[in-house]
Amino acid sequence: MLFSSISFLYYFLPAVILLYFAVPKPIKNAVLLVSSLAFYAWGEPKYVFLMIASILVNYVLGIAIEKFRGKPLSKVFLGISALFSLGMLGYFKYADFFIANFNKITGLSVGMLKIALPIGISFYTFQILSYTIDVYRGNVAAQKNPITLGAYVALFPQLIAGPIVRYSDVELQLQTRTHSFEKAALGIRRFILGLAKKVIIANTLGELCEAFHASGDKSVLFYWLFVIAYMLQIYFDFSGYSDMAIGLGKIFGFDFMENFCYPFISRSISEFWRRWHISLGSWFRDYVYIPMGGNRVGKIRLVFNILTVWFLTGFWHGAEWNFIVWGLYFAVFLMLEKFVLAKYLERAKGLNHIYVLFFVAISFGIFSASGMGQALSALGGMFGAGELPFISAEFVYNLRSFGPLLVIAAVGATPLVTMVKNKLPSKLTDILEIPVLFVLLIIATAYLADGSFNPFLYFRF
Amino acid sequence: MNKIKNIITTVLFAVLIFSVSAVCILKPQGEYSPGERRALAKMPELSSETLFSGEFADGFEAYSTDQFPMREKLRTVKALFATGALGKLDNNGLFASQGHLSKLDTPQNEDMMDYAANKFLEIKNKFLKNDNIYFAIVPDKNFILAPQGGYPGLDYDAFTEGMKSRTQYMKYIDVAPMLSLDDYYKTDSHWRQENIVDIAGHIAKEMGSDILGEYTINTLENPFYGVYAGQSALPVKPDEIKYLTNDVMSEFKVTYYGSGSPEPGEMYDMEKAFGKDPYEMFLSGSMPLLTIENPNAGNEKELVIFRDSFGSSIAPLLAQGYKKTTVIDIRYMQSAFIGNFAEFENADTLFIYSTSLLNNSAAMK
Numbered sequence: 001m002l003f004s005s006i007s008f009l010y011y012f013l014p015a016v017i018l019l020y021f022a023v024p025k026p027i028k029n030a031v032l033l034v035s036s037l038a039f040y041a042w043g044e045p046k047y048v049f050l051m052i053a054s055i056l057v058n059y060v061l062g063i064a065i066e067k068f069r070g071k072p073l074s075k076v077f078l079g080i081s082a083l084f085s086l087g088m089l090g091y092f093k094y095a096d097f098f099i100a101n102f103n104k105i106t107g108l109s110v111g112m113l114k115i116a117l118p119i120g121i122s123f124y125t126f127q128i129l130s131y132t133i134d135v136y137r138g139n140v141a142a143q144k145n146p147i148t149l150g151a152y153v154a155l156f157p158q159l160i161a162g163p164i165v166r167y168s169d170v171e172l173q174l175q176t177r178t179h180s181f182e183k184a185a186l187g188i189r190r191f192i193l194g195l196a197k198k199v200i201i202a203n204t205l206g207e208l209c210e211a212f213h214a215s216g217d218k219s220v221l222f223y224w225l226f227v228i229a230y231m232l233q234i235y236f237d238f239s240g241y242s243d244m245a246i247g248l249g250k251i252f253g254f255d256f257m258e259n260f261c262y263p264f265i266s267r268s269i270s271e272f273w274r275r276w277h278i279s280l281g282s283w284f285r286d287y288v289y290i291p292m293g294g295n296r297v298g299k300i301r302l303v304f305n306i307l308t309v310w311f312l313t314g315f316w317h318g319a320e321w322n323f324i325v326w327g328l329y330f331a332v333f334l335m336l337e338k339f340v341l342a343k344y345l346e347r348a349k350g351l352n353h354i355y356v357l358f359f360v361a362i363s364f365g366i367f368s369a370s371g372m373g374q375a376l377s378a379l380g381g382m383f384g385a386g387e388l389p390f391i392s393a394e395f396v397y398n399l400r401s402f403g404p405l406l407v408i409a410a411v412g413a414t415p416l417v418t419m420v421k422n423k424l425p426s427k428l429t430d431i432l433e434i435p436v437l438f439v440l441l442i443i444a445t446a447y448l449a450d451g452s453f454n455p456f457l458y459f460r461f
Numbered sequence: 462m463n464k465i466k467n468i469i470t471t472v473l474f475a476v477l478i479f480s481v482s483a484v485c486i487l488k489p490q491g492e493y494s495p496g497e498r499r500a501l502a503k504m505p506e507l508s509s510e511t512l513f514s515g516e517f518a519d520g521f522e523a524y525s526t527d528q529f530p531m532r533e534k535l536r537t538v539k540a541l542f543a544t545g546a547l548g549k550l551d552n553n554g555l556f557a558s559q560g561h562l563s564k565l566d567t568p569q570n571e572d573m574m575d576y577a578a579n580k581f582l583e584i585k586n587k588f589l590k591n592d593n594i595y596f597a598i599v600p601d602k603n604f605i606l607a608p609q610g611g612y613p614g615l616d617y618d619a620f621t622e623g624m625k626s627r628t629q630y631m632k633y634i635d636v637a638p639m640l641s642l643d644d645y646y647k648t649d650s651h652w653r654q655e656n657i658v659d660i661a662g663h664i665a666k667e668m669g670s671d672i673l674g675e676y677t678i679n680t681l682e683n684p685f686y687g688v689y690a691g692q693s694a695l696p697v698k699p700d701e702i703k704y705l706t707n708d709v710m711s712e713f714k715v716t717y718y719g720s721g722s723p724e725p726g727e728m729y730d731m732e733k734a735f736g737k738d739p740y741e742m743f744l745s746g747s748m749p750l751l752t753i754e755n756p757n758a759g760n761e762k763e764l765v766i767f768r769d770s771f772g773s774s775i776a777p778l779l780a781q782g783y784k785k786t787t788v789i790d791i792r793y794m795q796s797a798f799i800g801n802f803a804e805f806e807n808a809d810t811l812f813i814y815s816t817s818l819l820n821n822s823a824a825m826k
Contacts, residue, residue, distance in 0.1 A: 006526050010478060010481050045512060184470075192474075200542075200547075216568040216569075401551065433470075446539040451527075
């Protein structure tokens, strides 16, 4: 089920809110668990059992890890947990990738498994791993109540598109959390803004991307228009989903971490990644990079650490070489900045923004593809390879048709709107806020009722 | 202030989603969307099989969207917001220009053009014994609107040349230079019968026939919201359907073969004129085969027309010059079987098709 659907907004959500606030406190987590499993089963009726198995296995392993903490057995149980979780991820997400490459190298023709990827498996696997690793490290206590652990893993607000919520961040909230009008209103505001970002901005930009793919009249400028639209689409879609997740979390009394913080205003690629998909970046930092030694190692080891983390980051996004190249592309820039560019970028005011936007745009050319062949073709198109014309009629049409939205999206991706809002008299913003929110909700509903283009972009994650 | 604002936000949100939810559940199911001219999705059957296969979830998504309260009005809100506030030039691929609604062209599809041409060749080889084979392409109104408004569109000259080169055994009759924007309905893709009299005359002349050209113009007393009006969801004024009659046409004997066996019919189907798509009044719309017998032809000539919906409004005009006209739509019948119903010996044959069908000809059987 998608947040951006009539079935979620006007069937599922009212039912869950009603049930959740009707039951006494001790049963609230059970309501969240059952409704989250129903939410997941709606789209993945078979794979919901996989998730339940994952919860139960790691519930037992968490307790075992804690019981033997400090002893070798604890490490063994952690190893089993990692093997189980990553094994599932490997089997469902990466098996066909490995088989295809094995076949290419050996010339054999091992049959593909052609397994459908369980939605959200990359997100909930990382959440479970953060739990068992933190139990092993002694950062959190093992959860004795399987319903509470289940509610954490399956929690529907962040289940299919993040943010990756760590157990340590919500451990206390899972036991005791407060509900108030203030939290609910904050959550509602955040949810509606996220919904509008996804439905009105991201989906419409998605139409431009679709028009580009379908076009027989491509040109260099059309490639650039596509890449810019795609970059903004992904930002508004992903950050919109995160906003909806954070908002829903607040309605149910949780405080999830922020996942995006105006990444396109960054002055370096390093800063970009501190502002983009923050929960994934910090997960890799805390559970891969730092355990490998982080920065406190020699130069060669540091290069190895960075390459490993960004190889994994790219691979996490999809089982294709272009995602790996995409990750390593950023690794190269991060190393360049670390070793050479950092001081120059700090001084090059204005240029540093252009540098980030230019190279991030190129990265999205790679990211948008469904394989290296397509990625190279996209990059070739952006730089006029082949006999591609510089400009085409369809580029002009789409620029005219989507131009106003692109400007709105570009401005909306910066803190400008918030800055302007903060400069207005608070009385005025207080009065305007509620009507604006509900108009946005009605317009988003109108888009959904129209059955407008509404893609789900996270099927590869 | 903040406290009150928080309470109002929460209560309003709760009232909105709970009340809309209640209406969604209690509202009787709608059957049909007149705007989109399609049946609305119904509540899917609930069983363990449909639940575990995901069929129920998919069906419910379609059902909840289609049956949403005030959906038609919300579609208009969306269309106005997309084209007004966001400045989009089209909504769901439909655009408004020069007072007309139109649909963005799909790119030229060589495979579909080949497919259509091959169908015509099969028919020619199997049934057509003489050389009196004529071909006319009706361009979409985009051939005027797209270049003038800067909308991406087909290269209609290239398209026509492409089709002509594939059908060199036919004599091509060019009607495009005779068409202006006024010859098309504003809210629909089709041409207006009252404005194509000259085109009918031109085609008849090219085929060595003669038609009267004097008509009474009748106006249908039913506002015509064409197919684009509903699809675009933009608020528009309706068109007027006008249809032509004269003494010769009033003597026509029309026979429909919709069910396989002959049934007497009307040239202008007044039931359909007040139905879901009033344009279907012309020769009763989607009809696989029909004949028009003209006792006042003054000759023994016969005409066979292979056509799409554009042919419905021009066929009655052309039929004036022939003793018998057979009108065939191979989207609704297998072309291999048309020999059972039509007589091709010594008949003139006209293939008259719109660019949109030729460019998307998969429906031809």
